[in-house]
Amino acid sequence: MGFLKPNMPHIDIAEWQTRSRPDRIKPMAQHIAENGMGNPDVFTLLYVVKIGLYILGGLLFALSTTGIDRWGDIETWWSEPIVFQKVVLWSLLFEVLGLGCGFGPLTGKIAPPMGSPLYWLRPGTIRLAPWPNRIPLTGGDSRSIFDVALYAGLLGTTVFALLSDGTGPIAQLDTSVGVIPTGKIVPILALLAVLGLRDKVIFLATRGEVYGSLTVTFLFAGPNMIVAAKLVMLAIWIGAATSKLNRHFPFVVATMMANNPLARAKWMKRKFFRRFPDDLRPGFIARFLAHFGTVIEMGVPLVLFFSDGGTLTYLAAFVMIVFHLVILTSIPLGVPLEWNVFMLFGIGTLFVDKAAIGWTDVTQPWPIAALLAVIVAGIVIGNIAPPKVSFLPGMRYYAGNWDTSQWFFTEAASQKLADHRIGLGLVQHKQIEKLSSPEGTQASLSLGHAFRGMYAHGRGLLTLWDHVIPPGRDADYTVIDGEPVAGYAVGWSFGDGHLHNEQLIDALQRRCHFEPQELRVLILDGQPIHRQRHEYRIVDAAAGEFERGTFEVADLVDRQPWELDVPVTVLRRDASRSRM
Structure with a gap:
């Protein structure tokens, strides 16, 4: 492939058009197995730049906090609880502005490369309520001024919280800066709840199952917030691994690696299939990576959660960092790139820096249990009855088994x-x-x-x-x-x-x-x-x-x-x- 020019199949179009549908599909599938979708390299560069801007935005919001000063002192403040909170809220804002998952040409969006605020700040556009016939005041499918105000309110309250200073010293969290005041978190959650009942699209676009759930943990005091956030991330990993217990996932791995911009050699891409060009079922390497990756995602997070520092924690963190880097560098076509960057940051700040904070430090078990019950219910129902729950709260990421x-x-x-x-x-x-x-x-x-x-x-x-x-x-x-x-x-x-x-x-x-x-x-x-x-x-x-x-x-x-x-x-x- 070239920097600006896509790598398209070399076929005689006139002759190809005369073929049957299976015979038209075959050379295209063989091309994908050797070249991926053949997207020009400039697309990859665009997404790399976007990742950089996401990281820069998180750093700038962190530095806006009194008590967190200077780029050069990042090693002293990167793991502050308020920095984690701001990275979560910045990620939520980044996604709901349409800049994260589903952005740009790899997702079929060219002109414009995103929708989100261009739609959701405009009355009359289509909205899709999750239960329009069951929840009062959510019927209809046309966006009103009220819906626009809700969305604008979510953007405004999130920015307001992002520019907040901390509450002051919290000895249990070893911080002199503190955390974002609860009074600035509640409006975000309230608006997200009402907005989600009016339009499931916006709720899902915030990646509510990740950033919404983590924002709920900010209502908990002291170490309870850290333990609850760890449990949310644990549920994400184990839920996603559970959904991969199927016969579909090796096909995802083979296709994703064929489309990986770093695996450029054709001979390397062919290795992910049984016998190129005639048998494009997943080969041994793809099947091994699929099953081994599922075992890692199911088991290693448990080690992270229950270990309290030291070599075992560092080893488990390293494995999970590599796991997410493999996904990130493959540039999957749904482009959940910033989400993987966030997971890398979460591993470091929650499970490594705060490895010593665990279940024994919890003083609010019932609110944490209630949050976890809601998350687990979404995962269970989503896997048993996929039409009932979106694949996002169902945590059926990358499983190859989507509606x-x-x-x-x-x-x-x-x-x-x-x-x-x-x-x-x-x-x-x-x-x-x-x-x-x-x-x-x-x-x-x-x-x-x-x-x-x-x-x-x-x-x-x-x-x-x-x-x-x-x-x-x-x-x-x-x-x-x-x-x-x-x-x-x-x-x-x-x-x-x-x-x-x-x-x-x-x-x-x-x-x-x-x-x-x-x-x-x-x-x-x-x-x-x-x-x-x-x-x-x-x-x-x-x-x-x-x-x-x-x-x-x-x-x-x-x-x-x-x-x-x-x-x-x-x-x-x-x-x-x-x-x-």
């Missing part, structure tokens, strides 16, 4: 989105059309379909296209993943199918009035941890759901990305709606 969707647009549907000015800029495939030729657009979109097929569940999704598209109308539809659709329509996305399911379809239908067959959506639920199958639904925006069914995980993992013959069990099909 997802694919959207089938006719030209008429795309035009209606533009005419009704649903989002900023253009939906993904229209952005690509502006930047490329028709042939280049088709190749780029097909590369994206192949990338989806590199994951186990992608084989099932691509097989189901024939169930979605009316006979003889393949050429009428452009297919894109639901994630960029959500980024366009609601201002943020981060691999979460809960943001682009029936709720978004209904919101768009109320605005655009699609005709039958103009827009169709294939929705896939994540695999429950106790069942070895996926459930899917096919929805016509105008006619409603017309098919649902299942397919088995065992049938996915034995196929290649281009083998689109996964056995499907149709549980219900409404033929009249499918023909409408």
Whole structure:
């Protein structure tokens, strides 16, 4: 790949366009196995610069605190409790401003590279309440002045707390600076709670399961705050590891490493697959890294939590630092980069510097237990019933087992989105059309379909296209993943199918009035941890759901990305709606 020019597959476009869908996918998947997505190096540089600005922002907010002085004395104040608090709040602010996860060209956002405040400070944009029919005063899907005020209030109160001085000496925490006053934390949490009930998108965009939970710990006194924060991070690691106890995760590792900008040699990328170019199932190295990484993420944090310093703590911290650096340097396409930087900082400040503070120092066990119970409930429900809980509070990070969707647009549907000015800029495939030729657009979109097929569940999704598209109308539809659709329509996305399911379809239908067959959506639920199958639904925006069914995980993992013959069990099909 070049610095400015992407590395696209070298194919005869005219001849390639005459092939069947499996034969079009195959060279694209083989290209990904050797080159990743072929993004230009300038993209990587952009994200490296963004990480640097995130770190700089955290340092500046820390230095704004009375008693924390001078860059050169960072070794004396980096582990102050108030610095940890400010890094958490700065991370929350960074994310809810749209600068963190889901930012930029690697997530399909080009012009503009983010949405977030550009949407959430604008009345009339789409909002998605988590329980609109159950929680009073949360119904509807249009953003009001009240919603804008809530979001602006969250930004303002967070900045106000970030510029706060400490409360003064706390002997139990060995600090003369103190912590952020509780009175400045409560408004942030109150606004986040109300805002989250009005719009789940904003709550998820704050990474509420991480930074929101950690902000709750700031309400606890003295060592209770430190122990509670450690438990939150422990839940994140163990929850994420639990979700990886599946047959999907090796596919994630193989694909992520093929896309790693540091693993540049083609021979190295090929090693992650069984037998390139004909067998692109995960090879031994990918499977070993997946399972070994899961063991590390499940077990080493427990050592960190229960050790109280010394060699064992340092060794466990080193292992977890390497673990997060591997993720960070792979530049995963959801770009949760600053989150990994934060986890590195948390390891140092909570588990190494404050290793001596443990459960025996707790004086507020019941509030801590209540917080932990809420977090664990989200993890348990999210793994048992994925459609009920977003993959973020479900902590199903990187598991390869996400709720997802694919959207089938006719030209008429795309035009209606533009005419009704649903989002900023253009939906993904229209952005690509502006930047490329028709042939280049088709190749780029097909590369994206192949990338989806590199994951186990992608084989099932691509097989189901024939169930979605009316006979003889393949050429009428452009297919894109639901994630960029959500980024366009609601201002943020981060691999979460809960943001682009029936709720978004209904919101768009109320605005655009699609005709039958103009827009169709294939929705896939994540695999429950106790069942070895996926459930899917096919929805016509105008006619409603017309098919649902299942397919088995065992049938996915034995196929290649281009083998689109996964056995499907149709549980219900409404033929009249499918023909409408």
